[in-house]
Amino acid sequence: MKVRFLGGAREVGRSAILVNDSLLLDFGMLTGNPPQFPVETPDPDAVVVSHGHLDHVGTIPTLLSGTSRPSIHWTPPTGQLALTLARDTLKLHGGTLQCPFTENDVQRVTEASTVHGYQESFAAAGHEVTFYNAGHIPGSAHVLVDDGDTRLLYTGDFHTDDQRLVAGTTARPDADVVICESTYSDVEHEDxxxxxxxxxxxxxxxxxxxxxxxxxxxxxxxxxxxxxxxxxxxxxxxxxxxxxxxxxxxxxxxxxxxxxxxxxxxxxxxxxxxxxxxxxxxxxxxxxxxxxxxxxxxxxxxxxxxxxxxxxxxxxxxxxxxxxxxxxxxxxxxxxxxxxxxxxxxxxxxxxxYDFSAHADRTGIRELLEAYADAEILVNHGDRCDRFAAELRADGFEASAPSISEAIDR
CATH class of the missing domain: 3.40.50.10890 (Rossmann fold)
Structure with a gap:
């Protein structure tokens, strides 16, 4: 399995991970003035989306400009949230460099969209893909990708504790490689x-x-x-x-x-x-x-x-x-x-x-990773990814923090 990081590596924002040059996991933007987008716009056969936050879905309509028509897979709430955010971006920034897509691109998203529930496996770009509840926001998912040789778990954003809106994740599917978010890897949330x-x-x-x-x-x-x-x-x-x-x-x-x-x-x-x-x-x-x-x-x-x-x-x-x-x-x-x-x-x-975070804290991240002591851990989505990966290695994990544009073959 080949994994390439087009965004979200050693940073929070513009998450985008290309698997085997054909399956794209998320395609977001990093808010700012000006905003930042993934370092490359690939031409995948399919796109699988973990959840409906701007840093994970904000640039998806650009993938359907021109003649490209990848299929897009997400849970029902994630699809609705992605379209809501895209239309809001058009309303606020349409016709400017802060909005890299058009209304026609957004319409194509609706035509290419397929929704899936949790633990319902489906085929995407020659891979078997399964969503598991990630406990972050409604519809958020861990994404398990199986290419026949390697099982990759992309955690997306997740929380292990219950919030009032959603229950914390308890899913721990078997995986050989885990791409794990690390937003709060050095923080313990208040009760x-x-x-x-x-x-x-x-x-x-x-x-x-x-x-x-x-x-x-x-x-x-x-x-x-x-x-x-x-x-x-x-x-x-x-x-x-x-x-x-x-x-x-x-x-x-x-x-x-x-x-x-x-x-x-x-x-x-x-x-x-x-x-x-x-x-x-x-x-x-x-x-x-x-x-x-x-x-x-x-x-x-x-x-x-x-x-x-x-x-x-x-x-x-x-x-x-x-x-x-x-x-x-x-x-x-x-x-x-x-x-x-x-x-x-x-x-x-x-x-x-107030820290009403929907992300797991240090204890929560480590709790999830305990189930993957024998897997390779690729740390992303954080501002101290390299340091957290070093801490994991010191504790016996096989862990690293890929950089933007880095490709990893497993």
């Missing part, structure tokens, strides 16, 4: 119930004091997780941005969430923002939590809310996810100011960060 209670207590305190809490959140997975937490702790909340559409869509796939009834209650508990007639500015005077995109303050309705609440120290901004270096969210946490709509804004509102 989730303790984290939730600390978040709820902080938000409620601000509301009691007459303030407003803006909660920047990723539209896919994180927004729904926070809605479930707000319903559980009876926190009044609004939801804005793409998270509204994603929440509605995920309710169509109850078998891919942990508790469909809880998600229904959470949606009913929240109030969806329409954005009409100055609603957003009026909401900044409400004693409520406003859950809104974007999670890294790089666009979306957050650009309206943050300037409105930033000067009042009673208000609060609670960041809820990983902040990529160079994003306004990262700048805000590190310096207390950020570039919002072209202006550097100092923030007097309180700033807090």
């Amino acid at each position: 989730r119930s303790t984290l939730e209670e600390r978040f709820a207590r902080s938000v409620k305190t601000t509301l009691w004091e007459g303030g407003t809490v803006v909660v920047p959140a990723f539209a896919i997975g994180r927004t729904q997780e926070l809605l479930l937490i707000c319903e559980k702790y009876d926190i009044p909340c609004y939801v804005d941005g793409m998270g509204k559409q994603v929440t509605e869509m995920l309710r169509q796939y109850p078998e891919f969430v942990r508790d469909a009834d809880a998600l229904r209650r959470a949606k009913s508990h929240a109030r969806f923002v329409t954005g009409r007639d100055g609603q957003r500015k009026r909401l900044t005077d409400q004693k409520a939590a406003i859950i809104t995109t974007s999670g890294m303050l790089s666009g979306g309705p957050a650009m309206t809310y943050i300037p409105e609440i930033r000067s009042n120290p009673t208000n609060k901004i609670t960041m809820t996810g990983y902040q990529v270096e160079g994003t306004p969210g990262r700048d805000l946490l590190e310096t207390g100011s950020a570039e919002i709509d072209g202006r550097i804004m100092a923030i007097s509102a309180q700033l807090e960060q």
Whole structure:
């Protein structure tokens, strides 16, 4: 088996792995200004997608430009999420270098798409492929690829602990080679119930004091997780941005969430923002939590809310996810100011960060890898891949951290 890394090696973003020159695993983009795409656009016979986050699906429509028509395989939620993200990218950046595909390319994606459930093997580019629940977001999958000689497990992004939205992964299919994500390989997550209670207590305190809490959140997975937490702790909340559409869509796939009834209650508990007639500015005077995109303050309705609440120290901004270096969210946490709509804004509102990660931490990654002590481990999707691979080798694993463009034959 030949494996070549076109993105996502020793970095977080633009995941893209080509197997035997014919089967492509993921094809994402690295958000930024400008965004970064995989180092090569291959011409595979088939594409298999692990899950519906931008860094794994964001560049897929480019694969169907020109005369190329690879088949695309994913779970039902992942297919819907990929199309939602592609159309959002077109809406925001269509016709610019930040959007490398057209509306016609997106339409071709729908024509080439085939959906599969978990543990339903299928053929793709001459390989047998099977999805297993990865516990990251609804529809996320470990991808097992068998070419007849080698069994390759691509973990995609995964979590071993339960979240409110999805249950943690328990799948450990036999494999000879494992491509393992390592986003949080040097971090131990806080106990989730303790984290939730600390978040709820902080938000409620601000509301009691007459303030407003803006909660920047990723539209896919994180927004729904926070809605479930707000319903559980009876926190009044609004939801804005793409998270509204994603929440509605995920309710169509109850078998891919942990508790469909809880998600229904959470949606009913929240109030969806329409954005009409100055609603957003009026909401900044409400004693409520406003859950809104974007999670890294790089666009979306957050650009309206943050300037409105930033000067009042009673208000609060609670960041809820990983902040990529160079994003306004990262700048805000590190310096207390950020570039919002072209202006550097100092923030007097309180700033807090919570690790509601949907990725496994160090313990979770090691727990999964314990099942693969006899396999070769290829570490990717992290900013310390080489160091984590060295730690694994010191513990007896056969492990390495491939570089971008590197090809490995097994």
